[in-house]
Amino acid sequence: xxxxxxxxxxxxxxxxxxxxxxxxxxxxxxxxxxxxxxxxxxxxxxxxxxxxxxxxxxxxxxxxxxxxxxxxxxxxxxxxxxxxxxxxxxxxxxxxxxxxxxxxxxxxxxxxxxxxxxxxxxxxxxxxxxxxxxxxxxxxxxxxxxxxxxxxxxxxxxxxxxxxxxxxxxxxxxxxxxxxxxxxxxxxxxxxxxxxxxxxxxxxxxxxxxxxxxxxxxxxxxxxxxxxxxxxxxxxxxxxxxxxxxxxxxxxxxxxxxxxxxxxxxxxxxxxxxxxxxxxxxxxxxxxxxxxxxxxxxxxxxxxxxxxxxxxxxxxxxxxxxxxxxxxxxxxxxxxxxxxxxxxxxxxxxxxxxxxxxxxxxxxxxxxxxxxxxxxxxxxxxxxxxxxxxxxxxxxxxxxxxxxxxxxxxxxxxxxxxxxxxxxxxxxxxxxxxxxxxxxxxxxxxxxxxxxxxxxxxxxxxxxxxx
Amino acid sequence: xxxxxxxxxxxxxxxxxxxxxxxxxxxxxxxxxxxxxxxxxxxxxxxxxxxxxxxxxxxxxxxxxxxxxxxxxxxxxxxxxxxxxxxxxxxxxxxxxxxxxxxxxxxxxxxxxxxxxxxxxxxxxxxxxxxxxxxxxxxxxxxxxxxxxxxxxxxxxxxxxxxxxxxxxxxxxxxxxxxxxxxxxxxxxxxxxxxxxxxxxxxxxxxxxxxxxxxxxxxxxxxxxxxxxxxxxxxxxxxxxxxxxxxxxxxxxxxxxxxxxxxxxxxxxxxxxxxxxxxxxxxxxxxxxxxxxxxxxxxxxxxxxxxxxxxxxxxxxxxxxxxxxxxxxxxxxxxxxxxxxxxxxxxxxxxxxxxxxxxxxxxxxxxxxxxxxxxxxxxxxxxxxxxxxxxxxxxxxxxxxxxxxxxxxxxxxxxxxxxxxxxxxxxxxxxxxxxxxxxxxxxxxxxxxxxxxxxxxxxxxxxxxxxxxxxxxxxxxxxxxxxxxxxxxxxxxxxxxxxxxxxxxxxxxxxxxxxxxxxxxxx
Numbered sequence: 001x002x003x004x005x006x007x008x009x010x011x012x013x014x015x016x017x018x019x020x021x022x023x024x025x026x027x028x029x030x031x032x033x034x035x036x037x038x039x040x041x042x043x044x045x046x047x048x049x050x051x052x053x054x055x056x057x058x059x060x061x062x063x064x065x066x067x068x069x070x071x072x073x074x075x076x077x078x079x080x081x082x083x084x085x086x087x088x089x090x091x092x093x094x095x096x097x098x099x100x101x102x103x104x105x106x107x108x109x110x111x112x113x114x115x116x117x118x119x120x121x122x123x124x125x126x127x128x129x130x131x132x133x134x135x136x137x138x139x140x141x142x143x144x145x146x147x148x149x150x151x152x153x154x155x156x157x158x159x160x161x162x163x164x165x166x167x168x169x170x171x172x173x174x175x176x177x178x179x180x181x182x183x184x185x186x187x188x189x190x191x192x193x194x195x196x197x198x199x200x201x202x203x204x205x206x207x208x209x210x211x212x213x214x215x216x217x218x219x220x221x222x223x224x225x226x227x228x229x230x231x232x233x234x235x236x237x238x239x240x241x242x243x244x245x246x247x248x249x250x251x252x253x254x255x256x257x258x259x260x261x262x263x264x265x266x267x268x269x270x271x272x273x274x275x276x277x278x279x280x281x282x283x284x285x286x287x288x289x290x291x292x293x294x295x296x297x298x299x300x301x302x303x304x305x306x307x308x309x310x311x312x313x314x315x316x317x318x319x320x321x322x323x324x325x326x327x328x329x330x331x332x333x334x335x336x337x338x339x340x341x342x343x344x345x346x347x348x349x350x351x352x353x354x355x356x357x358x359x360x361x362x363x364x365x366x367x368x369x370x371x372x373x374x375x376x377x378x379x380x381x382x383x384x385x386x387x388x389x390x391x392x393x394x395x396x397x398x399x400x401x402x403x404x405x406x407x408x409x410x411x412x413x414x415x416x417x418x419x420x421x422x423x424x425x426x427x428x429x430x431x432x433x434x435x436x437x438x439x440x441x442x443x444x445x446x447x448x449x450x451x452x453x454x455x456x457x458x459x460x461x462x463x464x465x466x467x
Numbered sequence: 468x469x470x471x472x473x474x475x476x477x478x479x480x481x482x483x484x485x486x487x488x489x490x491x492x493x494x495x496x497x498x499x500x501x502x503x504x505x506x507x508x509x510x511x512x513x514x515x516x517x518x519x520x521x522x523x524x525x526x527x528x529x530x531x532x533x534x535x536x537x538x539x540x541x542x543x544x545x546x547x548x549x550x551x552x553x554x555x556x557x558x559x560x561x562x563x564x565x566x567x568x569x570x571x572x573x574x575x576x577x578x579x580x581x582x583x584x585x586x587x588x589x590x591x592x593x594x595x596x597x598x599x600x601x602x603x604x605x606x607x608x609x610x611x612x613x614x615x616x617x618x619x620x621x622x623x624x625x626x627x628x629x630x631x632x633x634x635x636x637x638x639x640x641x642x643x644x645x646x647x648x649x650x651x652x653x654x655x656x657x658x659x660x661x662x663x664x665x666x667x668x669x670x671x672x673x674x675x676x677x678x679x680x681x682x683x684x685x686x687x688x689x690x691x692x693x694x695x696x697x698x699x700x701x702x703x704x705x706x707x708x709x710x711x712x713x714x715x716x717x718x719x720x721x722x723x724x725x726x727x728x729x730x731x732x733x734x735x736x737x738x739x740x741x742x743x744x745x746x747x748x749x750x751x752x753x754x755x756x757x758x759x760x761x762x763x764x765x766x767x768x769x770x771x772x773x774x775x776x777x778x779x780x781x782x783x784x785x786x787x788x789x790x791x792x793x794x795x796x797x798x799x800x801x802x803x804x805x806x807x808x809x810x811x812x813x814x815x816x817x818x819x820x821x822x823x824x825x826x827x828x829x830x831x832x833x834x835x836x837x838x839x840x841x842x843x844x845x846x847x848x849x850x851x852x853x854x855x856x857x858x859x860x861x862x863x864x865x866x867x868x869x870x871x872x873x874x875x876x877x878x879x880x881x882x883x884x885x886x887x888x889x890x891x892x893x894x895x896x897x898x899x900x901x902x903x904x905x906x907x908x909x910x911x912x913x914x915x916x917x918x919x920x921x922x923x924x925x926x927x928x929x930x931x932x933x934x935x936x937x938x939x940x941x942x943x944x945x946x947x948x949x950x951x952x953x954x955x956x957x958x959x960x961x962x963x964x965x966x967x968x969x970x971x972x973x974x975x976x977x978x979x980x981x982x983x984x985x986x987x988x989x990x
Contacts, residue, residue, distance in 0.1 A: 007583065008577065008607070010587070011613070015651060019649075019650065019916075021957070022649060022916070027576050030570065032571065042600075183509070338487055340513060341489060341501060342500055425572060427571065
C-alpha cells in the first residue's frame with residue numbers, strides 16, 4: 001500500500017469535502033449521465049478491445065512525421081486526380097439521406113463560387129455564367145479532397161492545374177496534399193471568383209509555385225512541419241485560427257533556401273512578401289500535415305477514434321478509424337463569430353472546410369489553451385481558452401507527446417477524439433473556423449467557433465455497436 | 468450620414484480584439500457601420516468596400532490603428548468615437564476567470580491527476596460500474612458507495628481488482644480508512660497496528676472507534692460492501708482485503724467484521740485466516756459452526772468475537788500483547804456494572820413498561836442490538852429482522868420489542884441517510900414516546916466525516932420532548948445511546964456525549980453495552 005492518498009471523487013460533494021478537510025488532494029468529477037442514454041462500449045461484437053484499438057490509433061497519429069518534401073501540380077501528384085475533376089472540402093455532397101438533387105444543386109454559395117472560379121482559372125469557361133452552366137451540366141466530376149489524400153480550407157476547391165504542397169509522413173510512408181493559401185479578403189477558398197482572384201491564382205501557379213518548389217527541394221530532408229506546429233503552439237498559435245507564429249517560423253525555415261535558389265531578386269522579394277503578409281499562410285501546411293498524421297490510423301479494426309471531420313458548407317461529416325471510408329453526416333452548423341465591418345450573421349454561410357483536420361490531429365480548437373491572443377472567440381479571458389481545452393480532454397483518448405501546451409504546465413494537447421466519449425458526455429468537439437459569405441463571389445466575412453454537430457458522432461457510435 | 472475617422476499611430480491590437488470592439492460600437496444608437504482595423508492595404512480595401520475609407524484612412528500605414536465610424540449624424544458619430552477611445556484606453560481588467568473546468572469523466576480526471584490512487588464513486592448505480600472499471604483499469608483503489616450495481620458487475624470488478632492487487636470496496640460501501648485518510652463515512656482514528664476488513668459499514672466504524680477509545684490505533688480499515696459475503700460474490704474482497712492485511716508489515720493484528728456471511732464464505736475465510744500467523748479476531752455475526760471454529764482458532768490467538776465491543780477489545784489486547792482472557796474478564800466486569808445500572812433504572816419504570824425500541828441509523832449496529840436482545844428476549848421485530856417471520860407488517864408501526872434500521876432504502880428514498888438527516892428519527896422518537904408499554908429506547912449516534920454536523924443537539928431536543936410526553940403520563944422513559952466516534956472527529960465525541968447527557972440520555976461506551984443494559988431493563 002502507498003502512504004499518500006490522492007483521491008478522485010465522482011458523485012456526492014460531501015465525500016470530497018470531508019476528504020479535503022483531512023488535508024488530502026481531491027479532484028471532483030463533474031459527472032452527468034449520457035444525454036443519449038448510451039451503454040458503455042468496451043468491446044466490439046467480434047471481441048476487439050476498443051480501448052486498445054484507440055490507444056493504437058492515438059499512438060499512430062502522435063508518432064507520425066510530417067515533412068514538406070516539395071510541391072507539385074495537382075493533376076501530376078494527387079492520386080486519382082483526373083481532367084475535369086474538382087475536389088472540394090467536406091464529405092460527398094449527396095450522402096445525406098434527405099439530400100435532394102445532385103452535388104452542384106446541393107452546393108452552398110461559396111463552394112459554387114469557388115468551383116466557378118476554378119473553371120475560369122482552368123480556362124474551361126470564360127465568364128461566370130459559362131462556368132455556372134458548365135458546373136451544372138454534369139460534365140465535371142466533384143469529389144471530396146479527403147477521397148484523394150488531400151485537404152482544403154473553406155471551399156477546399158482543387159482543380160487539376162493548381163499547385164499543391166506535398167507532405168510526407170516518413171514514419172508511415174503516406175502523403176497528403178493541399179493548395180497554397182491565397183491570403184485574406186476576396187479569395188477562391190471563400191467563394192470569390194473575380195478576375196483579380198483568378199489572376200492571383202495564376203501568379204501563384206507561375207511564379208510562387210516554382211520558386212517555393214525549388215527552394216523546398218534544395219533543403220535536404222525537407223522541412224519538418226510537425227516540428228514547426230509544435231513550436232508554433234509554444235508561440236501562441238493553435239495552428240487553425242491563428243497561424244502567425246507558424247507562418248513566421250516557416251518563412252525563417254525556407255528563406256535561406258529561397259535566396260539561394262531564386263535567381264531574380266524581385267521575384268524573391270515578392271515571394272517572401274506574399275508569405276509574410278498572410279498570417280494564415282501556414283494553415284495550408286498545418287492542414288496537410290494533420291492529414292498526413294491522421295491517415296495511418298484509418299482502418300484500425302474496432303477503433304472509435306475520429307480520423308476525419310470535414311464540412312462542405314452544406315453538411316458536416318466524420319469518419320472513424322474502425323470504419324474506414326464510411327461517412328457519418330449531419331447538416332453543417334452556423335458559426336458563432338465576430339464579423340468584418342459591414343457584415344453580420346445574416347450574411348454567413350454554414351460551417352465549411354477541411355481545416356477541422358487540425359482538431360482531429362490534436363491541435364486547432366483542441367489546443368485553444370495555447371492561443372491566448374484569440375481567446376475573444378471563446379469568451380474573452382485566457383481562463384476560457386484553458387477551460388475549452390480542459391473540456392476536450394473529456395472526449396479524447398489520449399494526449400499528444402509532441403504538441404504541448406505551456407499554459408497547462410506543458411501538458412500534451414487532447415488527442416484522438418473518441419465517439420464513445422462524445423456520446424457518453426454529450427460534449428461535441430469545439431471547432432475554430434473562418435466564416436464565408438453565403439453568396440458566391442464575396443469571400444470571408446468573419447471568424448468564430450462552433451461545435452461539431454453531435455448527431456454525426458452518435459451515428460458513428462451506433463454503427464460501431466453493430467460491428 | 469456622417470463618416471468619422473480617427474487614426475491612432477503605432478497602436479497595435481489583435482484583430483480579434485478589434486472586431487469585438489467594432490461589434491460593441493456598432494450596437495451604439497444611431498451607428499450604422501464601424502470598422503476598427505490596422506491600416507494594412509487589405510484592411511483599407513475592406514474599408515473601401517464598406518464605404519468607410521476616408522482620405523485619412525487611405526493615408527494610414529500598416530502600423531496605424533484606424534477607427535472608422537458611420538452614423539446618422541455627426542453628434543452620434545462623435546459620441547461613438549469617444550466611446551471607442553475610452554474602450555481602447557482601458558487596461559484589460561483583471562481576468563474574470565470562469566474557474567478551471569472540472570473533468571467530466573473518470574478517465575479525464577485520472578489524466579488530470581495522474582498521481583491519484585483512490586477513487587470514491589457515489590453516482591447513480593446504473594453509471595457506477597463503468598466509472599469503477601475506469602478507475603480500476605488506471606490502477607486506482609475504489610470505494611464504491613453507489614448501490615444498485617448488479618451482482619455480475621460486482622463479481623467481475625472484484626475479480627479484476629483481486630488480480631491487480633487493488634481494492635474494490637462496495638457496492639454499497641460507505642466507509643474505509645486508507646493510509647490514515649477516512650473515505651466516505653469514516654472517523655478520525657489514530658494510526659496503530661490493527662488492520663480491519665469489514666463487510667459491515669457501521670461495524671467498521673464501531674470497531675475502529677472503540678479501538679481509538681481504548682487508546683490503540685489502526686493501519687487500514689477496508690470496507691467491502693455488505694453483498695461481498697453473499698454466496699454469489701463469495702467474499703472476494705473480504706478475502707482479498709484479509710490477504711493484503713496479512714501481507715502488510717505494519718499490520719500486527721487483524722479484525723474481520725461481517726454481517727451474515729454465507730457458510731461457504733466462512734469456510735474460505737477460515738482457510739485464509741489459517742494462512743497467516745497474525746492474530747485475527749473474527750466478528751462474524753453468524754450462528755455458523757461458531758463453537759467448533761472458536762476452539763480451533765482460540766489456540767492460535769484468533770478468537771471469535773460475539774459482538775463489536777468484544778472484537779475491538781480482543782484486538783486491542785492482542786495488539787498490546789495481553790491475553791484475550793484478560794479482555795473477556797474486563798468485559799464481564801463491565802457487564803456486571805451495566806447490570807447494576809439497569810437495576811437502579813428499572814425502579815423508575817412501572818409494571819406495564821415491558822418493551823424496548825431501538826431506532827438506528829447504522830445497519831450493523833441495528834443488527835448487533837437485535838442479536839443481543841434476541842438472546843434473552845426472544846424474537847425481535849424489525850423492518851430488517853434476523854428472521855423473516857419477524858418482519859414488521861408496517862415499518863412505521865412497532866410491535867413488542869422492535870428495532871428499526873432507518874438507513875434501509877424504504878426510508879432513504881428522496882431523503883438523506885439518517886446519519887446525515889435526523890428528521891425521521893426525531894419523528895419516530897416522539898411517536899414511540901406516546902406508547903405506555905415502552906421502557907427504553909436505544910439509539911446509535913454515528914459521527915465522523917460525512918455525518919451530520921451535530922446529531923446530538925437534534926436528537927437531544929427530541930429526547931427532551933419525548934421525556935416530557937412520558938412525564939405528563941407519569942411515566943419515565945429511558946434513553947440509552949452510544950456515540951460511534953472519536954474526539955478527533957469534526958463533531959467531537961466528548962461534546963456529543965455531553966449534549967446527549969444534558970438531554971437526559973444515558974451514554975455508554977459501545978452499542979453492545981447499550982443493548983445489554985436496555986435488555987436488562989425488561990428481562
